[in-house]
Every structure is written in C-alpha cells, then in structure tokens.
Amino acid sequence: MRTINTWINFNGNAEEAFTFYKSVFGGEFSRIIRFGDLASDEFQVAENEAKKIMQIALPLGKYSALIGNDVPEFMGRVNENENRSKIVVNAESREEADLLFNGLSAGGDVEGPIDQGPWGTYAGMFRDKYGIEWIVEFDPNYVAQA
Numbered sequence: 001m002r003t004i005n006t007w008i009n010f011n012g013n014a015e016e017a018f019t020f021y022k023s024v025f026g027g028e029f030s031r032i033i034r035f036g037d038l039a040s041d042e043f044q045v046a047e048n049e050a051k052k053i054m055q056i057a058l059p060l061g062k063y064s065a066l067i068g069n070d071v072p073e074f075m076g077r078v079n080e081n082e083n084r085s086k087i088v089v090n091a092e093s094r095e096e097a098d099l100l101f102n103g104l105s106a107g108g109d110v111e112g113p114i115d116q117g118p119w120g121t122y123a124g125m126f127r128d129k130y131g132i133e134w135i136v137e138f139d140p141n142y143v144a145q146a
Contacts, residue, residue: 006087008068008132009078014053017130018068022058024103030065031057035072049073060089086125086133090142094122097138104128104136 010017015032022029036050052070059065066087071078091097101114107129114124114136123137 005065005067008066008087009071010053010068010130011077012052012070013130014056014068014070017132018053018056018058018066020128020130021066021104024100025058025060025066027059029056030059031055035070046073086135088135088137091136091138094138097122097124097136101126101136104134 008014008017018029033054033056034050035045035052035054038054039045039050049072052072053068055067055069057065057067089100091100097114101124105124105126105128108126110124110126111133112123112125114122117123120141121137121139123135125133125135127133
C-alpha cells in the first residue's frame, strides 16, 4: 500500500477549515471543486449548495493528502463532534510536532498535551476548532517507508 489519505466531511465550512489547515501545514491546494462546477441537466445543484465544496485536497508531503468536502443539505448533517476517528500526523522532529500541535489545536480542545508518552513517543491529542480529532506524534524510532 502506498498511502492512506484522510477524507473529512463538513457541514458547509470545509473551505474555512482547509484554509486553516493550509495555514498550519503550508503548501497549496491541489484540487478545489465546488458543487456548482458539476451542475448540469443531469446533476441539478441548488443555488444555496453551488459554492459549497464537493472536494478539496491539500497535499501533505510526497505521498499523502488531507481531503474534504461539504455534505449537501439533502444528505443531512454530519456530527463533527462525534466522529471519534482521529487523524494521526507523524512529525519528523519534536520541533515540527510542537509547531503542528500548537497550530492545529489553536481554538480547539486539548485532550492530551504534547509531551513524552509512556510508549516512547512525543505526542499530544486534541479536537480542533472544527470538531476534528487529531494526534500529533514524533517517534525517533519510526522510519517512513517510501
């Protein structure tokens, strides 16, 4: 397996959230598709849904991307505060782990402050201001496979 990419659903604020994530991770969006971009006779899009995000992607490193979308209203609301899945970011250094943890957790709720963990990694856990759960970790013994 080459990669696993994380896809997050939002209730109309995907672009805002991804602009925030971009401010922390850096880089540029590789894709922004709005529902209105796909509108046709076969695929009707309500006016209030046209500017919402159908897909947005932010590359994270060489092989990974953070991907998201807005859930159209006709599909119901997603409960962002109850997804109980976590996005795990493996940093390349303690310094990078601190930068990512502090940046992404700004305005959110820290569940476990970043610190040396009992299993030998430097890690912290939080829910960001959009309700998405994250773990940021640095493991000096972890060697990424290309």
